[in-house]
Amino acid sequence: MSYEIRLWPDKILKQKMKEVDFFGTDKLKEYINIMFDRMYQLEGVGLAANQIGIPYQIIVLDTSVKEEDGQEQEKEGIKMALINPVIVEKEGEIESTEGCLSFPGVQITIPRAKKVVVKAKDPEGKEIEINAEDFLSVVLQHEIDHINGIPFINHLPPVKRRMVLEKYMKKRKELAKSK
Ligand SMILES: [Zn+2]
Numbered sequence: 001m002s003y004e005i006r007l008w009p010d011k012i013l014k015q016k017m018k019e020v021d022f023f024g025t026d027k028l029k030e031y032i033n034i035m036f037d038r039m040y041q042l043e044g045v046g047l048a049a050n051q052i053g054i055p056y057q058i059i060v061l062d063t064s065v066k067e068e069d070g071q072e073q074e075k076e077g078i079k080m081a082l083i084n085p086v087i088v089e090k091e092g093e094i095e096s097t098e099g100c101l102s103f104p105g106v107q108i109t110i111p112r113a114k115k116v117v118v119k120a121k122d123p124e125g126k127e128i129e130i131n132a133e134d135f136l137s138v139v140l141q142h143e144i145d146h147i148n149g150i151p152f153i154n155h156l157p158p159v160k161r162r163m164v165l166e167k168y169m170k171k172r173k174e175l176a177k178s179k
Pocket of ligand 1: 099100101102142146152
């Protein structure tokens with residue numbers, strides 16, 4: 001497996017991933033290592049397993065380096081790998097401007113919950129609960145959507161979504177032709 005980044009409309013991005021039941025194994029550790037490597041290479045703050053073709057409910061994120069105005073900004077961040085994560089509570093609403101490694105060139109503003117509570121397992125199978133707000137909350141919502149087969153464009157109203165998709169597909173075709 002090459003673990004190349006999967007771009008929309010790859011069908012693995014539309015599917016709900018399988019739950020992990022192989023905690024504490026080398027296989028799980030390897031998947032997580034590969035996911036972090038790819039995420040840093042691609043300069044993302046989060047990555048879902050299906051974005052590189054791994055068909056399980058795994059997400060990784062690292063909010064310590066966030067690009068703002070083209071400048072890398074170091075701040076105290078959170079780095080974690082979450083297995084089988086589920087959002088159990090949502091509160092409030094914020095406008096969130098997001099990009100996605102699986103939709104190069106697309107940036108959209110969508111509503112997200114301001115706060116979420118997420119239940120998940122760590123790589124050893126221990127239960128964890130995370131209370132997140134603002135940026136971390138948004139990253140969690142974006143990545144957990146991915147492992148459930150929901151792309152961020154689904155949070156746009158249908159007409160806007162169609163416009164964004166048409167523009168994106170046109171650009172993808174042009175890029176494919178120029179190669
Ligand atoms: Zn994404």
